[in-house]
Amino acid sequence: MTEADFLQGYDPTPFDRPSVTVDLVLMTVVDGRPAALLQQRADHPFRQCWALPGGFVGMAEGLDHAARRVLADKAGMHQTGMDESGAWLEQLATFGDPARDPRMRIITVAYFALIPADRVAGAVAARTDLTLAPLHLAEDGALTALDNSGAPLPLAFDHAEILRHALVRLRGKLDWSPIACALLPPLFTLRDLQRVHEAIVGRPLNKPAFRRRMLDTGWIEGTGEKESGTSYRPAELYRVAAKGDAI
Amino acid sequence: MTEADFLQGYDPTPFDRPSVTVDLVLMTVVDGRPAALLQQRADHPFRQCWALPGGFVGMAEGLDHAARRVLADKAGMHQTGMDESGAWLEQLATFGDPARDPRMRIITVAYFALIPADRVAGAVAARTDLTLAPLHLAEDGALTALDNSGAPLPLAFDHAEILRHALVRLRGKLDWSPIACALLPPLFTLRDLQRVHEAIVGRPLNKPAFRRRMLDTGWIEGTGEKESGTSYRPAELYRVAAKGDAI
DNA sequence: GCAATAGTGTCTTTCAGACACTATATC
DNA sequence: GATATAGTGTCTGAAAGACACTATTGC
Numbered sequence: 031m032t033e034a035d036f037l038q039g040y041d042p043t044p045f046d047r048p049s050v051t052v053d054l055v056l057m058t059v060v061d062g063r064p065a066a067l068l069q070q071r072a073d074h075p076f077r078q079c080w081a082l083p084g085g086f087v088g089m090a091e092g093l094d095h096a097a098r099r100v101l102a103d104k105a106g107m108h109q110t111g112m113d114e115s116g117a118w119l120e121q122l123a124t125f126g127d128p129a130r131d132p133r134m135r136i137i138t139v140a141y142f143a144l145i146p147a148d149r150v151a152g153a154v155a156a157r158t159d160l161t162l163a164p165l166h167l168a169e170d171g172a173l174t175a176l177d178n179s180g181a182p183l184p185l186a187f188d189h190a191e192i193l194r195h196a197l198v199r200l201r202g203k204l205d206w207s208p209i210a211c212a213l214l215p216p217l218f219t220l221r222d223l224q225r226v227h228e229a230i231v232g233r234p235l236n237k238p239a240f241r242r243r244m245l246d247t248g249w250i251e252g253t254g255e256k257e258s259g260t261s262y263r264p265a266e267l268y269r270v271a272a273k274g275d276a277i
Numbered sequence: 278m279t280e281a282d283f284l285q286g287y288d289p290t291p292f293d294r295p296s297v298t299v300d301l302v303l304m305t306v307v308d309g310r311p312a313a314l315l316q317q318r319a320d321h322p323f324r325q326c327w328a329l330p331g332g333f334v335g336m337a338e339g340l341d342h343a344a345r346r347v348l349a350d351k352a353g354m355h356q357t358g359m360d361e362s363g364a365w366l367e368q369l370a371t372f373g374d375p376a377r378d379p380r381m382r383i384i385t386v387a388y389f390a391l392i393p394a395d396r397v398a399g400a401v402a403a404r405t406d407l408t409l410a411p412l413h414l415a416e417d418g419a420l421t422a423l424d425n426s427g428a429p430l431p432l433a434f435d436h437a438e439i440l441r442h443a444l445v446r447l448r449g450k451l452d453w454s455p456i457a458c459a460l461l462p463p464l465f466t467l468r469d470l471q472r473v474h475e476a477i478v479g480r481p482l483n484k485p486a487f488r489r490r491m492l493d494t495g496w497i498e499g500t501g502e503k504e505s506g507t508s509y510r511p512a513e514l515y516r517v518a519a520k521g522d523a524i
Numbered sequence: 525g526c527a528a529t530a531g532t533g534t535c536t537t538t539c540a541g542a543c544a545c546t547a548t549a550t551c
Numbered sequence: 552g553a554t555a556t557a558g559t560g561t562c563t564g565a566a567a568g569a570c571a572c573t574a575t576t577g578c
Contacts (some may be wrong), residue, residue: 048293050373089293089382093373124386126297126370127338135336137297137386139371157447165471221557238559239540246539256549262555263549391530468530486567493566503576509528510575 048126048135052096053084053189053198055122055140058147059213059229063164065202066193067150068175070159070181075132080163080175082193084138093121099142117182118144118212123195140192142199144212164270167197204230208249209242219257219265220244295373295382299343300436302387302414302443304396305340306460306476306499310411311447315422315429315430317406322379323433327410327422329440331385341369344388365391365459370442377435387439389446391459420498451477455496458517466504466512467491 056067068080085103087096097119119141126137130159147162154160163175163183173194174182180258185193203209213216244250251271256264303314306391332350334343344366366388373384392408400409410422410430420441421429432440450456457473458465471487491497498518503511 044298045333047296048334048336049292049294050297086292088293088386090375092375093371093384120501121370123368125387126334128337128339137334137340139373139384142295190297219557236541237557238542241558243540260556261550263547263557265557295541466530483568487570488531507529508577509558510530510577512530 032253048137050087051084051136051138052087052093053082053140053192054097054100054143055082055193056101056143056145056150057165057196057200057213058099058145058150059160059226060162060164062225062229064197064230065147065162065164066175066196067154068161068163068185071186072159079184079186079198080161081186082140082189087139093139094119094141097121097139097143100141101103101143103164104109106213108272118142118209122192125188125192127188138192140195142196144200144209146213146215148215165197167194167222202232208247208270215268217253217269219267223250223268236273257269282429295384297334298331298383298385299334299347299467300329300385300387300439301390302329302440303346303348303392303461304412304443305392305397305409306473307394307409309409309472309476311444312409312411313422314401315408315410315432316407318433319406323329325421326431326433327408327432327436329387329436331350334386340386341366341388344368344386344390347388348390355451364438365389365456369439372435372439374435385439387442389443391447391456393460393462401445412440412444414441420444436443445520447507448477455494455517458497464500464502464514464516466514470515520524 043156054067058065058067067083069083071079071081076230085100087093092100101117101119114192122140122142124137124139128135130136130138134213150162154162161183165178166174166176168174171194173190175185175190177183186202200209204227210223210230213226214222220241222246224235224237227240228235249271250268253267253269255267257267258264301314305312314330316330318324318326318328330347332343332347334340338346338408340354348364348366369387369389371384371386375382377383377385397409401409408424408430410424413421413423415421418441420437422432422437422440424430447456451474457470457477460473461469467488470491471482471484474487475482484508496518497515500513500514505511
């Protein structure tokens, strides 16, 4: 029997199957702190709790595609120019505890997106069910998302755990990938980049050392242009280098 | 309506769903090279090709549990003592291209296990459909699994891609986690550990520097015991320290 | 003593942190 | 010129690579 014959007679129906969703941790930096986009649930379960934007994976749709769709639709972003302009999207991990959703067995593939704060702010301001919640990682590893007053937000499902993974991953990749550039506009100064790094690692960094390190990596390149609108010496504008390594 | 009421009336059936499997990259070091356990397929599709051991995720079973079950069953290992003695198991990534399996939509969560070579060798020798294939990562990033004669093995599905991810992950974690110790017996010498590191990174390492680095991390601790059976000066035996950090 | 490897002392190089200094814009 | 920040020169200390040396076992 050839493989083609085999496939023609194959019955794919006998077993019960879990549902598969994609959840998106859309992170950015607001007021010097890492923050994630959360959506307040209108329905049970976990009504009124805050959840990551997500959606079911279509039967003919790849996982990355589903994540991109959630980024464009549910997260309230406009699809226009989302990918070209350097939104960082990568798979984070998959969460499949049988009890993680009380309705039914749902396995979720968590993704991790980075976008400059100003690109998200508009969508958040236009909708009351969305918020950019600052994240706080305690010494003991517990993660909390905070509201405007600094009080912890109630999180739905296992989303606190997913957020924790995302923040740990973001911190871990800072030193060996140009990931932080995805949180800045296409043109940025080294000061801007340093502030993003400081927000994520949670402590001040040494200026000359940071500058040396960034320029040595080859991740970014100077444009020769300078920023404008400052009342002091304007800094040079940089952009992500064409040969920035992926993954 | 309370959440309990909602759940009682919830109908989880309406949508079509993908199948979800777990695939296991069981890696070890053989003859100074990284190698992975592969199983030759007896059936279509990809008959005669080599595949990662895997299995469907049960409806009431967590992902980690499924991976552990595959490690114990399909990989031909005996369950006895598998976890206590430090087999490393962690989630790698999830692969869900709609066309990755010609039968139907199967999303697979890949796991990554590390076991000392001698623990796998017995199971492999006892079965003709299992092999420990040395892995070769080319300069251009392409991964090939080799047979005894050094010829590339034909790999099923997207398993070459999964193997590539596993080897890249293993290399990346070497420097900041005690992961390599999982490829050695409970007691080992610093020379053994260095050889494992050299096998994975693919180049010789400096002895004093390696020794300093390993002892400074606190990942391992000396036992005071020495190896026996050598015809030269016996080396001290080390073990993984009790406070070795996880993740 | 010989062979073989374990384990260490130390020099050099490299790189991060720290600090002070110079440079350049607006006002 | 005052001010504020950009950007750099240089010292110091920590850690890696390299090499040679001493130590300890079996034969």
